[in-house]
Amino acid sequence: MDYLDELEAEAIYILREVAGQFEKPALLFSGGKDSITIVHLALKAFRPGKFPFPLVHIDTGHNFEETITYRDEMIARIGEKLIVGHVQDDIDAGNAIEQKGKNASRNQLQTVTLLNTIAKHKFDACIGGARRDEEKARAKERIFSVRDEFGQWDPKRQRPELWNLYNGKIHTGENVRVFPISNWTELDVWNYIRRENIPLPTIYFAHEREVITRGGQYMAASPFLNLDEDDLIERKNVRFRTVGDMTCTAAVESNAHHIDDIINEISASRVSERGARMDDKVSEAAMEDRKKGGYF
Amino acid sequence: MNILKLLTAGSVDDGKSTLIGRLLYDSEAILIDQLEALQRSNRKNDDGTIDLAILTDGLKAEREQGITIDVAYKYFQTEKRKFIIADTPGHIQYTRNMVTGASNSNLAIILVDARKGVIEQTIRHTFLVSLLGLPQVVVAVNKMDMVDFDEKVFDTIVADYKKLAAKVGLENVAYIPVSALKGDNIVFESKRTPWYKGSSLLAHLETVEIPVDTQSEHARFPVQWIIRPQTDELHDYRGYAGRVSSGSFRVNDKVTVLPSGFSSTISQIELYDQEPALATAGMSVTLHLADEIDISRGDILVSAENTPHVSKQIETDLCWMDTRALDTTQTYFLQHNSRITRCRIQEILYKFNINTLEKAYDEDFKLNDIGRIIIKTADALAFDFYQDNNANGGAILIDARTNVTVGALMFRANAE
Numbered sequence: 001m002d003y004l005d006e007l008e009a010e011a012i013y014i015l016r017e018v019a020g021q022f023e024k025p026a027l028l029f030s031g032g033k034d035s036i037t038i039v040h041l042a043l044k045a046f047r048p049g050k051f052p053f054p055l056v057h058i059d060t061g062h063n064f065e066e067t068i069t070y071r072d073e074m075i076a077r078i079g080e081k082l083i084v085g086h087v088q089d090d091i092d093a094g095n096a097i098e099q100k101g102k103n104a105s106r107n108q109l110q111t112v113t114l115l116n117t118i119a120k121h122k123f124d125a126c127i128g129g130a131r132r133d134e135e136k137a138r139a140k141e142r143i144f145s146v147r148d149e150f151g152q153w154d155p156k157r158q159r160p161e162l163w164n165l166y167n168g169k170i171h172t173g174e175n176v177r178v179f180p181i182s183n184w185t186e187l188d189v190w191n192y193i194r195r196e197n198i199p200l201p202t203i204y205f206a207h208e209r210e211v212i213t214r215g216g217q218y219m220a221a222s223p224f225l226n227l228d229e230d231d232l233i234e235r236k237n238v239r240f241r242t243v244g245d246m247t248c249t250a251a252v253e254s255n256a257h258h259i260d261d262i263i264n265e266i267s268a269s270r271v272s273e274r275g276a277r278m279d280d281k282v283s284e285a286a287m288e289d290r291k292k293g294g295y296f
Numbered sequence: 297m298n299i300l301k302l303l304t305a306g307s308v309d310d311g312k313s314t315l316i317g318r319l320l321y322d323s324e325a326i327l328i329d330q331l332e333a334l335q336r337s338n339r340k341n342d343d344g345t346i347d348l349a350i351l352t353d354g355l356k357a358e359r360e361q362g363i364t365i366d367v368a369y370k371y372f373q374t375e376k377r378k379f380i381i382a383d384t385p386g387h388i389q390y391t392r393n394m395v396t397g398a399s400n401s402n403l404a405i406i407l408v409d410a411r412k413g414v415i416e417q418t419i420r421h422t423f424l425v426s427l428l429g430l431p432q433v434v435v436a437v438n439k440m441d442m443v444d445f446d447e448k449v450f451d452t453i454v455a456d457y458k459k460l461a462a463k464v465g466l467e468n469v470a471y472i473p474v475s476a477l478k479g480d481n482i483v484f485e486s487k488r489t490p491w492y493k494g495s496s497l498l499a500h501l502e503t504v505e506i507p508v509d510t511q512s513e514h515a516r517f518p519v520q521w522i523i524r525p526q527t528d529e530l531h532d533y534r535g536y537a538g539r540v541s542s543g544s545f546r547v548n549d550k551v552t553v554l555p556s557g558f559s560s561t562i563s564q565i566e567l568y569d570q571e572p573a574l575a576t577a578g579m580s581v582t583l584h585l586a587d588e589i590d591i592s593r594g595d596i597l598v599s600a601e602n603t604p605h606v607s608k609q610i611e612t613d614l615c616w617m618d619t620r621a622l623d624t625t626q627t628y629f630l631q632h633n634s635r636i637t638r639c640r641i642q643e644i645l646y647k648f649n650i651n652t653l654e655k656a657y658d659e660d661f662k663l664n665d666i667g668r669i670i671i672k673t674a675d676a677l678a679f680d681f682y683q684d685n686n687a688n689g690g691a692i693l694i695d696a697r698t699n700v701t702v703g704a705l706m707f708r709a710n711a712e
Contacts, residue, residue, distance in 0.1 A: 001578050003299045003378050012580035013539040016520040020593045020634060044568040045537065045580070048530055049523040132369045139368040159701040160392055160617050162399040164539075165631050165692050169699040183380060185371050 004192050008041065011180040013164065014143060015045040018053070018125050018178050021168035025053040025125040025178075026083070028114075031067035032243035033200055034129030036074075037189055038180060040198050043078065053127070054081040058114050060106040061088045062224040062246045070201040085117035104226055105247040115151045118175055125168065125176045133185045143182050149173035187266055194259045204262070206239045206254045217250035299378045300506055303397040303430075305421040306407030311438050314347075315407065315476035316383055320372055322483035323498060367393050376502040391650075391664035392617040394421065395704055398428040399690065402506050405434045405497075410443045410473075414456040416651045422457075423650050426464040427613060427666065427706065429686050431507045433461075433469045436497060440489065441475040447491040463653060470504075472497050508577065514685045515543030515599035517551075517575075518633035519591055523582060535566060535582035536591060541633070541687040543599065544576040545583065550600035553591055554678035559600055560585040577687070594635035596678050596688075604680045604688060608673050609642065611709040613682075615666045618695065618702035622661030628702070630673055632691035637675040639693075642711075644669050670711045682706035 001009070015038075018025050027042065029035045042051055057071060075082045087109050090096040095116065096109040118126065132139045142158050144166040159167055168176055181189065193200065210221040212231045219225060221233050224247050238251035239262075256262045306312040370381040382397035384390070398404060404425045408418055425433055435457050443449045450473045461469050472481055473489050474497060480486035483498045494500070523535040545551070549562045564584040565575050575581045583597065591597075598604060616622055622641065630639040646655040647667030661667065682689030693703035 001298065001576075003297050006299055006578060009539060009578055009580040013520070016537050016539075016580070017634075019521050046521075046523065047568060048533060049525045049535075052521075133371045139370060160396040160704070162396055162692055162701070162704050163686075163690050165633075165690070167631060167692060167694055167699070167701045169629065169694055171699060183369070183371070185373075187373075 004188065004195060007181070007184050007188055008044070008192070010164075010183065011038070011041045012045040014166070014178065014180040015042055015127070017166050017168070018127060019046070021166070022125040022176070024121065024123050025127065026056045026118075026121065026123045027051070027053050027127045028129075029055040029057050029071070029082075030129070030243060031057070031063075031071050031201060032129065033189060033193060033204060034131065034181060036198060036200060037192060038127060038129050039074070039078065040196060041180060051080050054083050056083045056085065056117060056121075056123075056126070058085045058110050058117065059087065060110055060245045061086065062106050062222070064201070064203050064220070064240075064243065064246060064249075066201045066203045067243055070199075083117070083121065085113045087113045089113070090116060101226065105245055106224075107245045107248045110245075111151070118151070123175060124170065125178055127178045127180060129181060130177075130179045131184050131186070131189075132179075132182050141179060141182065143179055144168055145177045145179070146170060147175055147177060151175075153177075187263070190259065190263050190266060194263065200259075201243060203240045203243065205258070206237050206256050206261075208235055209238050209251070210234070211236050211238060211251060214250075218253070219250055220246055222246045297373075297376070297378060298506065299380060300403060300501060300504070301380045301382070301401045302403040302405060302501065303382045303384060303394070303401040304405045304407065305384060305394055305397075305425070306438075307409070307415070307417040310407040310409050311476045312407055313383065315405070315436065315438065315474070315482065316370060316381055317347075318476045318479055318482045319381075319498060320370065322479055323372060323374060367397050374498070374502055379501065391420070391424065391666075392615065394424055395428065395615045395617070398424060398430055399704065401430060403432040403434065403501070403504065404430050405436050407436050407438050408453055408457070410437050410439045410449055410453065413453050414460060418457070419460060419653065420650045422460055422466065423464055423648070423653060424666075426466050427615075429682065429706075431468060432504055433466055434497065434500060435469060435471045436476075437471065437473045438476055440473045440480060441478050445473070445480075445486075445488045447489075450492075470494070470500055472500065512543040512577065512685065513599070513602045514604070514680055514688065515545055515549075515551075515602065516541045516604070516680075516685070516688045517545060517583065517597040518635075519593055519595045519597065520634050521593060522591070534588075535584055536597065537580075537582045538597075538634070539580040540575050540577050542577050542685055543602075544574055545597075545599075546574050551585070551597045552600045552603055553589055554596050554598060554603065555606050555676040556590070556595065558587075558589045560587040560589055562586075594633075596633060596635075598678065604678045604685075605710045606676050606678050607710045607712040608676050609670065609710075609712040610673070610677065610679065610707050611645070611668065611670050611711040612691075613666065613706040613708060614661065614669050614693075615704040616661045616663060616702065617704065618700060619663050620695070620702075621663075622665075622703070627696060629694035629696055630671070630677075630691055630705070631694060632677050632679060633688070635675065635677065636694075637673050637677070638696075639671050639673040642670040642672045668708070671705070679707050681708055683708065 087106050090113050096112040142161050210233050211218040239254040240251050256265050304312045368383045372379050384394040384397040406421050437453050454471045473492050474481045481496045485496050517538050517540050519536045519538045521537040523537050552559050563586045565572050566582040624641045627638050645668040649656045680688040689707045691705040692701050695702045
């Protein structure tokens with residue numbers, strides 16, 4: 001089998017295991033290329049039937065407009081159910097407190113809303129688009145990763161995962177994060193998107209945009225960014241390699257207008273995509289700490 | 297391009313993580329920002345070069361202790377092949393991690409320290425590789441720089457290992473003298489081993505044959521999910537969703553449904569918007585049958601000409617993976633393919649002393665113990681012997697109290 005066929009077949013197998021093993025699963029949809037790929041894989045796993053789970057979007061309120069447009073068009077096209085958890089609701093209710101200062105972001109607050117949404121709908125499994133090649137802590141993540149009732153990941157208590165047998169048995173209150181594209185790399189995802197002709201939000205492709213420079217990276221100028229007098233707004237040709245909260249997703253300068261250009265750019269580039277995420281820069285163990293706290 | 301899944305095994309200081317780091321580094325699979333993170337961290341080799349082992353030491357606790365404590369997966373590709381590396385710890389208490397990594401690999405790299413030769417841990421790792429039935433093995437004799445690239449040292453280790461391989465029945469073994477620290481024979485062929493005529497480790501990994509199950513006579517299709525849209529236009533649609541675990545299925549093939557024993561014919565194979573005439577091992581598809589039969593998740597469709605064993609009593613190898621010892625008075629869950637049933641341990645036949653490869657007869661089954669037992673299941677299982685067909689011969693045990701995976705089973709004989 002060609003490697004893309006093999007990765008696809010494995011991901012479909014994992015999605016069907018989720019359907020078979022859990023009572024109330026959900027697919028976490030961020031609007032990024034990885035979760036878009038998973039939606040495509042779910043079509044392959046379950047059509048002509050309906051998805052045995054809703055899509056869940058944790059909305060920070062600091063979105064790229066293009067992502068929301070894409071999301072709503074996609075939902076209309078596939079005819080599946082979407083549940084949106086709003087970070088703003090948790091801020092208003094006092095469950096989460098907005099960060100202050102120049103690098104303020106709602107990225108960390110997502111965890112609160114995610115856990116509340118899981119609790120409210122009693123989800124026992126949440127499918128996510130994380131990949132092991134993204135970051136060192138993720139390299140050790142299981143495909144079925146059990147979280148306690150506080151959403152915590154304990155790297156020392158992970159279940160051994162043998163062959164393709166995924167143990168989804170949990171106690172009440174616990175839930176499982178499932179990562180069907182664990183074994184894919186960034187380049188695999190792009191090659192698959194090209195092969196399958198999967199439409200993407202426009203911000204993945206080069207466009208002109210107002211940006212400011214922070215920590216050596218371009219951030220999209222937006223009302224959500226706290227500016228001070230040192231910040232200089234410039235117009236640049238950029239694209240985004242990941243889609244997250246506007247306050248922590250950096251752009252790269254690019255003239256890649258077509259998916260072939262992007263694949264060439266990534267093949268030549270030697271900066272990993274998480275390198276363009278401000279939220280991982282805090283410390284070498286940043287991702288591990290956030291995973292333990294219930295982040296994806 | 298296809299994928300080779302490999303596992304590295306070695307003792308604590310054999311330099312496994314350095315070997316993987318070297319493979320990634322020299323094949324330019326390390327990205328610049330990761331390299332910067334490496335340079336920011338304070339771990340350096342004695343000569344001031346970057347300690348490549350940090351690339352795979354993913355978790356805080358490991359960075360603090362300096363040892364790998366869990367399976368970490370790494371990805372890289374060359375023009376010829378994609379690679380998934382399971383980096384498993386060599387520390388004595390972590391046998392379970394190596395078994396886990398081996399269950400998902402086609403090839404094992406066993407590291408031997410050139411100064412120490414074949415030692416107890418080498419025997420243990422070799423035994424585990426043979427237990428899990430890995431088709432390919434590479435013995436990387438590491439730290440050749442510490443023995444002045446002496447051919448005699450290498451030859452002695454090869455001769456010793458060959459005896460061990462014969463004892464446990466390993467057939468496809470390649471031997472490569474390397475220095476992970478200095479890079480000799482990892483990606484580039486070394487000028488310091490002119491007596492070595494074989495290829496570098498990477499060249500070997502790029503070209504080694506990966507056996508495929510598609511030609512197997514054991515056509516097996518565990519049913520994961522039933523697709524029933526029940527809409528007006530698809531009123532009678534009933535598709536069996538799953539992944540071919542071994543062998544292959546064609547339209548018009550006669551199949552048997554187990555454990556019920558009903559027979560039918562494949563009327564259609566679906567893969568989303570395609571209708572392939574053939575579904576081979578590894579493919580996730582939806583099958584349709586000519587007859588209406590009651591089939592649910594947990595059932596398995598098999599070739600009518602080659603059916604597996606169906607039994608409630610099985611002789612099996614067990615690798616125990618929990619800190620709490622096996623309790624023969626308890627009922628455990630057993631997960632085999634998409635079926636979960638309850639089971640009991642009927643009898644412990646013996647354990648393996650994995651350092652000496654001899655049988656032992658103490659009763660306790662503790663963390664990392666491996667042995668032969670007889671289990672009795674509530675529902676009948678349709679299984680092959682692991683040695684005949686890995687894909688339908690392995691199962692896991694789950695503790696019904698904690699829900700944790702506590703054991704790996706490799707079915708060896710029908711005990712009914």
